[in-house]
Amino acid sequence: AQSVAQPEDQVNVAEGNPLTVKCTYSVSGNPYLFWYVQYPNRGLQFLLKYITGDNLVKGSYGFEAEFNKSQTSFHLKKPSALVSDSALYFCAVRESGYSTLTFGKGTMLLVSP
Amino acid sequence: GAVVSQHPSRVICKSGTSVKIECRSLDFQATTMFWYRQFPKQSLMLMATSNEGSKATYEQGVEKDKFLINHASLTLSTLTVTSAHPEDSSFYICSARDGREGLADTQYFGPGTRLTVL
Numbered sequence: 001a002q003s004v005a006q007p008e009d010q011v012n013v014a015e016g017n018p019l020t021v022k023c024t025y026s027v028s029g030n031p032y033l034f035w036y037v038q039y040p041n042r043g044l045q046f047l048l049k050y051i052t053g054d055n056l057v058k059g060s061y062g063f064e065a066e067f068n069k070s071q072t073s074f075h076l077k078k079p080s081a082l083v084s085d086s087a088l089y090f091c092a093v094r095e096s097g098y099s100t101l102t103f104g105k106g107t108m109l110l111v112s113p
Numbered sequence: 114g115a116v117v118s119q120h121p122s123r124v125i126c127k128s129g130t131s132v133k134i135e136c137r138s139l140d141f142q143a144t145t146m147f148w149y150r151q152f153p154k155q156s157l158m159l160m161a162t163s164n165e166g167s168k169a170t171y172e173q174g175v176e177k178d179k180f181l182i183n184h185a186s187l188t189l190s191t192l193t194v195t196s197a198h199p200e201d202s203s204f205y206i207c208s209a210r211d212g213r214e215g216l217a218d219t220q221y222f223g224p225g226t227r228l229t230v231l
Binding site for chain 1: 117119145147155156157159162204206208210219220221222223224225227
């Protein structure tokens with residue numbers, strides 16, 4: 001079985017400061033890991049994914065995520081937050097060989113001016 | 114990038130009527146599409162997985178006779194909520210897998226449909 005945990009319901013950060021949104025996962029085999037962002041009353045937008053290779057993955061809008069196999073984590077990061085980054089962020093995992101994504105419960109990111 | 118559209122974006126209907134939601138992959142062929150339901154401030158709940166040309170696979174607890182899914186082509190899947198009731202009011206989101214990357218392919222999501230049943 002595959003599962004994802006996002007331990008924070010909400011993350012608050014001031015504009016210009018670095019941000020981290022945490023995600024840990026559990027799978028039996030090799031994980032495919034994804035981050036999505038959702039703005040109010042909208043669908044999910046794909047940010048980035050880790051499949052294999054370099055543990056640091058760069059994605060859209062300046063976001064990046066680091067895959068850490070030993071800690072089974074895939075935290076989302078950005079060096080300098082923008083107010084417009086305020087949204088709901090979902091981490092998701094799909095075990096290789098499976099077709100369905102499992103989502104975390106989401107983390108609301110609030111960036112204050 | 115891969116784009117998925119959904120129509121309508123918002124629908125209000127009377128209890129007992131049926132509502133059809135369309136999901137289209139605009140610039141890629143999607144052998145697999147997914148339908149999710151999202152309640153306020155909650156994560157996405159997978160309802161069903163549909164493969165082109167075959168019957169959808171429903172998640173446990175999802176009534177297949179109530180939520181009819183048709184995946185008639187590689188770019189179109191439809192969800193029909195039959196005999197809708199107020200408890201069916203929700204935000205429905207579809208997604209499509211871009212199969213060009215094989216096992217590593219990404220799911221792209223539509224903008225969602227807000228269904229309100231009066």
